[in-house]
Amino acid sequence: DREMIVRLLPTFVISFGVVLWLLLGYRSPAIAGLWGIIIALGLAMFQGKYRPKWTRLYSAMEEGFYLVAILSLLLIAVGPLGQVMLTTNLSGRLGAVLVQYLPDSQLLLLLGAMCVSLVLGMGLPTPVAYLIVALALVPFMQQIGVPPLQAHFFVFYFAVFSTLTPPIAVSVLAAAKLADASFLKTAGESMKIALTTFIIPFAFVFSPELMTFPNLTWAVVPPLLEVLLIQLTVSIACYGHVFRNLRGWERWTIGLAAFAGFLGMTDQGNIFFLAQAALFLPMCAYAFVTRQKKAPEAAA
Incomplete structure (x- = not known):
C-alpha cells in the first residue's frame, strides 16, 4: 500500500544512491556494496511498523x-x-x-x-x-x-x-x-x-562521429538516429509487442528489418536502410490498425 511504499522507499533509494555514487567515484564494488548494506540496515530501523524484526534480519543474513x-x-x-x-x-x-x-x-x-x-x-x-x-x-x-x-x-x-x-x-x-x-x-x-x-x-x-562526445555536432544526429531506430526494432522483435502482441511471422519480419538496418549501419549499402523502412513501418502501421483485435499471447 501507499504507506508501505513511503516508509520503504527512502531506504532503497538512499542506499542505492550511495552505492552508485561510490561506483562512479571509482571505489571498488566491494566497498560500495558494504556501505550500501550498512546504510540500508541503519535506515531500516526508522521504518516504523515496517522495521524488520531481528529474527528476519538474522534469516536474511544467513541466506x-x-x-x-x-x-x-x-x-x-x-x-x-x-x-x-x-x-x-x-x-x-x-x-x-x-x-x-x-x-x-x-x-x-x-x-x-x-x-x-x-x-x-x-x-x-x-x-x-x-x-x-x-x-x-x-x-x-x-x-x-x-x-x-x-x-x-x-x-x-x-x-x-x-x-x-x-x-x-x-x-x-x-x-x-x-x-x-x-x-x-x-x-x-x-x-x-x-x-x-x-x-x-x-x-x-x-560511425566515428559518435566518438566526438562531449563535443557534439549535427554530424552525430544521423548515426545516433540510426542506432536508436535499430535498437527499437530489435527490442520489438525480441519482446514481440508493438501496440499489441505480435504473431510469429510478424516478429520475424521485424527481426529482418532490424538485421537490414544493422547491415545499412555497417556500410553495406543504403539499400538496406530502405529495406528496414519497407519492412518495419508497414508492420507497425498494421499492428496499430489491428490493435483492437484479439492478439495471441506474447512468446517468451
Missing part, C-alpha cells in the same frame, strides 16, 4: 552468506578457464586465426572479434578481461583498418558483456541464484535486454 558461499565456489570453478587462456597463449593466437579463416570482410572480421572478446572475457574481472582482449585483438583490428580508440572501445565493450553471455555469464548466474530461477531462462532474458546494446560497438567503428 546472504549462503548465496555468497555458493557463488564463490562457482567463481572458483570458473577461474581456471581464464588462466588456461593466459598460460597456453590461446588468446594471442586467436587474432591470427580470424584473419586466416574468415573472408576478407571488415564486418565479418569484426563479428569474429566480437565472439573472441566474449570468450576471452568470460569469468574474469573487468580490468583483466580488458587487458586480455586488448593484447589479443587490438593489433589485429588495427590491421583491418579500425582506429585505435574505436578498437579499444570495441573489445572492451564485448569483454564486459561476457558477464551476460553463456556459457559462463557470471552476472546471470548470480541473478539466477538470487531469484531462485533457471539459469538458462535468466540468461535468455538478460540477452533480450542487452541485445539492443550489442550494436553500439559496431556503431563506434562505422
